[in-house]
Structures are given as structure tokens and as C-alpha cells.
Amino acid sequence: MEGTIYSLIPPLVMLVLVLVTRRVLISLGVGILLGAFMLHDFSITATLSEVWTQFYTIFYVDGALNLGNLFLLSFLILLGITTAFMTASGGSRAFGEWAIQRVKTRKGAQSMPAVLGIIIFIDDYFNSLAIGQVARPLTDRYKVSRAKLAYLIDSTSAPITVISPISSWGAYIIGTIGTIIATNELTQFSGLEAFVKMIPMNLYVFAAILLVFLTIYRKFDIGAMKKHEQKAELEGELVDKTKDVPGDLNNEFKDVRNGRVYHLIVPIIVLIAATVIAMVVTGIQGTEGNVTILEIFKNTNVNRSLFAGGLFAALSGFILYVTQSGEKSSLSKVSLEGSKAMMPAIYILVFAWMIGAIIGELETGKFLAAQFESLNIQPSYLPLLVFLVSGGMAFATGTSWGTFGIMLPIAGNIAANTDVSMFLPALAAVLAGSVFGDHCSPISDTSILSSTGAGSNHIDHVMTQLPYALISAAATSVGYVVYGMTSSAMLSLIITLLIVVLVVFAINPKSNHSKANESKTA
Structure with a gap:
């Protein structure tokens, strides 16, 4: 059944169960067993032997510990402990009180994580987890739902990272493009030049x-997000307490009443500084020959760096x-309590890794790629088809990087x-489709970590983000059609953005955010 249409059955069954039951672990478990x-x-x-093998290889493989996975899981636990100390010290409460004196509206509170998502472009994992810790005290004060916060984080993290050359994603993509250019004996541009273009x-x-920004400033809350x-606004219910919520401490201990803002800010600054320094150090250690910024980020060990930052x-x-x-x-x-708060995220991540590995063995991605290659494609519409296939592949497999590697x-x-002439547009469409599929997939590690950073139930995050991803994807599809007709990247981009604006104003012609609600706090 490997590499055939039947290889689509496990991910499809799993996705249907997620939508029907909203029970992510059960759905993932069924997908794992079926695969x-x-x-x-x-x-x-x-x-049963296969399931056990996929489980233990997450921690131990080829006669050695799987340090990459262990570092990431350990980082999640350390982040939970850090968050617990920031809360127990009164830092989160003090920051919320400080920020609420300076950020006067719900729109401002929502803008903070969105802007930070664009500024912090080094790595999507780091982006997803760190921004949630900074923004949550403020968004909680302004009664912004955790699902909304998760969307703001997730829909800025991967998009900005995939177009930043100085990032873990950018370095990987540039290296891959360089190999493709060399293989096809193209001399028009280098890997970095191609990436920038x-x-x-x-x-x-x-x-x-x-x-993201239209949603904030036009209060474009649709579908599950509106509920x-x-x-959150009317009842103060930021998250459904009956569901598993990663990263949520549920008031398990009282915070110190004399806490100060620096009790939250200092650990966050330490996290950022230590992680970036570790990324540079591991990047230098992993680079042979000429050491450049690009080579450093290409060869950095992200998970080890995250662990160092978390520690x-x-x-x-702890000291504070x-x-x-x-x-x-x-x-x-x-x-x-800090460690326990991260257990739901760890369970989901482990299950997602397991089903991802099984889907890989079923060669689902290779089947989709083979179907794509067999099509008689008109070159001018190659970007559109590449975008759609890459989106479907990333959605089914839950991995942007895996889709990059294949597509x-x-x-x-x-x-x-x-x-x-379609070389660069086609490669750009692969990146676009991969991020789109990643935004829609409940087994995407970036989406799982965005839920964790925001303290949102994971399936709530997936279901609330889905309509926004589909709107962006529909506009993008039209944009690639325009590119096929005109070969103008700028016109295609303008049309794409214009469609997004028109959809928002068509669905929500008036921003129904009253001044009373706008200024209301907890």
C-alpha cells in the first residue's frame, strides 16, 4: 500500500476524526494504528511492534539517544517551569498591570503578539513559544481569547520565518535551492540571490x-473564532476549562503580591539572549570552512539552542x-505544576511525530508528488499547481520542511x-503552499507549539485558524492565476492582497467593535 492512493487513508481518517470528535489524542492514535x-x-x-518502534525511536535511535527530540521536549518542560516561576513571583500579574496602563485597547493588546511575531524571525519554534509568554498576561487582561492569541502567533511565525534569509528556515531553504540550481546547471543566480528574488x-x-492585522483592526472574527x-469579551471565558490546555497553570498556586515587572521580563530576556547565543555558537561549531552569518544559521542546532535558552x-x-x-x-x-502544564503539548507532539513517521513510511508525500509529476502542466500555471499540491502535502503530513524536501x-x-522563467515562481509557490498546509494541519508541530505558547486548546486553535488560512489560500490561488496570465510578480501580489481586503470588507463591512468593549478590561 506504500506509495499508492491507499496511503492517504490514515491521514484522512485522522483528520475526519479530529473534526468530528475534537479529541486530538484519540484521533492521532487511530491514525497511528490504522497506518x-x-x-x-x-x-x-x-x-504493535511498529507502534512501539515509532514510539521509542522518538527517544532512542541507531544505538544512541535522539538528542534533537529530547532537547525539544526538555525545552517545553523548562518553559513550563519558567512560566510557573514568572507567575508565582507575581511577574505576570505585575506585567499585566503595567502594560494595561500603556496599551489602552483590545486592538493594541492583540497587535503586540502580531508585531512581535514579525520582529522575532529567527525560528518558528522559538517565535511560537516565546511570544505567547510575553503577550499572554496582556491579552488575558483585555479578555482576548487564547484561541485568538494562538492564531496571531501561528499566522505570523512561519510566514515571516520562511521569507527571512537569516533564520533556521531561510538557511535550510537557501541551501536546498543552491543544490537544485547546481543540479539543473543554472547560472543566472546563486541560492541566496534566488531566495531574495x-x-x-x-x-x-x-x-x-x-x-492578521485586518482581523485585529476590523474585528474580523468569523466561524469558531467569533464564538x-x-x-471571552462577554463572559471572561478565555479558554474552555473542560478541555486540555497546554501551558495553563489553572491557578494552582498564589503569586507573590509584591512581584515586579522585571520578574517576567528578565527570564524572557534571558531566554531570548541565551537561545540566540547558543544558535550562533552551535552554528559556528557546525560550520566547516568560511564562517558567515548565513552558514551559521544554516548549521545551527535549533533544538539544542532552545534547550540552553530554556535552562x-x-x-x-528560580533565582528571582x-x-x-x-x-x-x-x-x-x-x-x-509548571512541568505538568506542558504535558498536553508533549503528548500531542509525540503522537504527531509518530503518525508523521508512519505517513512517511506509507510514502503519502511521494504518492502526491508522483501524481503531480504525471500531470501535463502548462508552464505558466506551474506555480498555481505547485501551491495546491504543496498545500495538500503539508496538510496531510503536518510538515513544512518535509514538503520543502520533496517538492x-x-x-x-x-x-x-x-x-x-517559472523556476523562481514555482519554488516560491512550494514555500507558500507548505506554510498554508502547515497552518491547516492538526499534526503540524508549529501549530502545536503555537497552541502551547498561547495556552489554547490545540483543536480550538486549528479550527479557529482554518477559515483565515483558507481565505489567504484562495486569494493566493487567484494571485498565481494572474501570474500565469501576466508573469508580473508585483501585480499578482497586489491582486492577492486586494482580494484579502475585499473579502474582509465584504464579510464585515462595519467594524462592530464598540468603544465600550474596546476599552473594557478584566
Whole structure:
């Protein structure tokens, strides 16, 4: 069944169950078992062996610890501990009180994570988790739903990272493009030059970012998002407490009443500084030959750097907490509650890795790619088709990077051998489609971590973000049609953005955000 249409069954069944049951772990578990059954011709013994193998290889593979995964999981726990110390020290409360004196509206509170998402472009994991810790005290005060915060984080993190050359994503993509250029013996541009020229052709990321700000300033809350925002504004219910919420401490301990803003700011600054320094150090260590900024970010060890940043952040939070006077909870209780708060995210991430590996063995991505290659494609509409196929692949597999690895060489090879003028637009469309599919997929690690950073139930985040991703994707599709007709990247981008604006104003012609609601706080 590998590499056939049947390989689509496990991800499709899993996605349907997620939509119907809203129980992500059960849905992922069914997808894992079904995929393993199909891999081993429905042999129960072999299936159970496959499931066990996929589980333990997350932690131990090829005779050694799987340090990349262990570092990331450890970082999540350290982040939970850091958050717990920031809360217990009164830092989160003090920051909320400080920020509310300076940020006067709900729009301003929502703008903060959106702007930070664009400024912090080094890595999507770091972006997703760090911004939530900074923004949550403020958005909570202004009764912004956690699902809305997760959307603001997720829809700025991957889009900005995928067009930034100085980022973990950018370095990887530039290296991949350089190989494709060399393979096809193209001499018109280098990998970096090609990446920079592709930026305005990556229509989806600009549509998604524009829609974020239109959603904030026009109060464009649609679908499930509207329900979450109404509950938050009218009832103060920021998140459904009956569901698993990663990163939420649920008032397990009282905070110190004399907490100060620096009890939150210092651990965040330490987290950012230590992570960036570690990325530079590991990048230099992993670079052979000429050490440049691009090579550093290409060879950096992101997960190890996140672990280092998380460790120093947790230590700084610990020190600030123990040096405070007044009644405090025990250190073990704060640390334990912080760790427990991250368990839902860890469970989902582990299950997502398992089903991702099984889908890889079923060769779902290769099947979709093969179907794409077999099409008789008119070169001018190659970007549109590449965008749609890449989006479907990233949605089914939950990985942007995996889609990059499969689709960039295929799209580049087709363009180079049919119409070389489509080379850069086709590669840009791969990046656009990959981010789109990633935004829609419940097994996307970036979406899981955005939920965690925001303290939102994961499925609530997926369901609220989906309509916005589809609007951006529809506008992008029209943009690529225009490109096929005109070969003008600028006109295509303008049309794409214009469609997003028109959709927002057509659905919500009047911003119904009253001044009373706008200024209302907790």
C-alpha cells in the first residue's frame, strides 16, 4: 500500500476524526494504528511492534539517544517551569498591570503578539513559544481569547520565518535551492540571490500576515473564532476549562503580591539572549570552512539552542523567585505544576511525530508528488499547481520542511526543463503552499507549539485558524492565476492582497467593535 492512493487513508481518517470528535489524542492514535496496520498487512503483532518502534525511536535511535527530540521536549518542560516561576513571583500579574496602563485597547493588546511575531524571525519554534509568554498576561487582561492569541502567533511565525534569509528556515531553504540550481546547471543566480528574488512571489505569507492585522483592526472574527471571542469579551471565558490546555497553570498556586515587572521580563530576556547565543555558537561549531552569518544559521542546532535558552531562563526565574520576600509556595510545587502544564503539548507532539513517521513510511508525500509529476502542466500555471499540491502535502503530513524536501527539487526540475522563467515562481509557490498546509494541519508541530505558547486548546486553535488560512489560500490561488496570465510578480501580489481586503470588507463591512468593549478590561 506504500506509495499508492491507499496511503492517504490514515491521514484522512485522522483528520475526519479530529473534526468530528475534537479529541486530538484519540484521533492521532487511530491514525497511528490504522497506518501501522496498513504497513504490515493488518498483522496485529507486526502492527504493535511498529507502534512501539515509532514510539521509542522518538527517544532512542541507531544505538544512541535522539538528542534533537529530547532537547525539544526538555525545552517545553523548562518553559513550563519558567512560566510557573514568572507567575508565582507575581511577574505576570505585575506585567499585566503595567502594560494595561500603556496599551489602552483590545486592538493594541492583540497587535503586540502580531508585531512581535514579525520582529522575532529567527525560528518558528522559538517565535511560537516565546511570544505567547510575553503577550499572554496582556491579552488575558483585555479578555482576548487564547484561541485568538494562538492564531496571531501561528499566522505570523512561519510566514515571516520562511521569507527571512537569516533564520533556521531561510538557511535550510537557501541551501536546498543552491543544490537544485547546481543540479539543473543554472547560472543566472546563486541560492541566496534566488531566495531574495522569490520573496515577493511567496504570495500566501503576505496574504496571511495582512489578514492578521485586518482581523485585529476590523474585528474580523468569523466561524469558531467569533464564538471564542464573544465568550471571552462577554463572559471572561478565555479558554474552555473542560478541555486540555497546554501551558495553563489553572491557578494552582498564589503569586507573590509584591512581584515586579522585571520578574517576567528578565527570564524572557534571558531566554531570548541565551537561545540566540547558543544558535550562533552551535552554528559556528557546525560550520566547516568560511564562517558567515548565513552558514551559521544554516548549521545551527535549533533544538539544542532552545534547550540552553530554556535552562538559563528557568534558572533566572528560580533565582528571582527564591530571593523574594513574603509568603511563597514550595519550589517543588511550582516546578511540578509548571512541568505538568506542558504535558498536553508533549503528548500531542509525540503522537504527531509518530503518525508523521508512519505517513512517511506509507510514502503519502511521494504518492502526491508522483501524481503531480504525471500531470501535463502548462508552464505558466506551474506555480498555481505547485501551491495546491504543496498545500495538500503539508496538510496531510503536518510538515513544512518535509514538503520543502520533496517538492522543491520536483518543482525546480519541471521548471528548468520546461520554462526556466517559472523556476523562481514555482519554488516560491512550494514555500507558500507548505506554510498554508502547515497552518491547516492538526499534526503540524508549529501549530502545536503555537497552541502551547498561547495556552489554547490545540483543536480550538486549528479550527479557529482554518477559515483565515483558507481565505489567504484562495486569494493566493487567484494571485498565481494572474501570474500565469501576466508573469508580473508585483501585480499578482497586489491582486492577492486586494482580494484579502475585499473579502474582509465584504464579510464585515462595519467594524462592530464598540468603544465600550474596546476599552473594557478584566
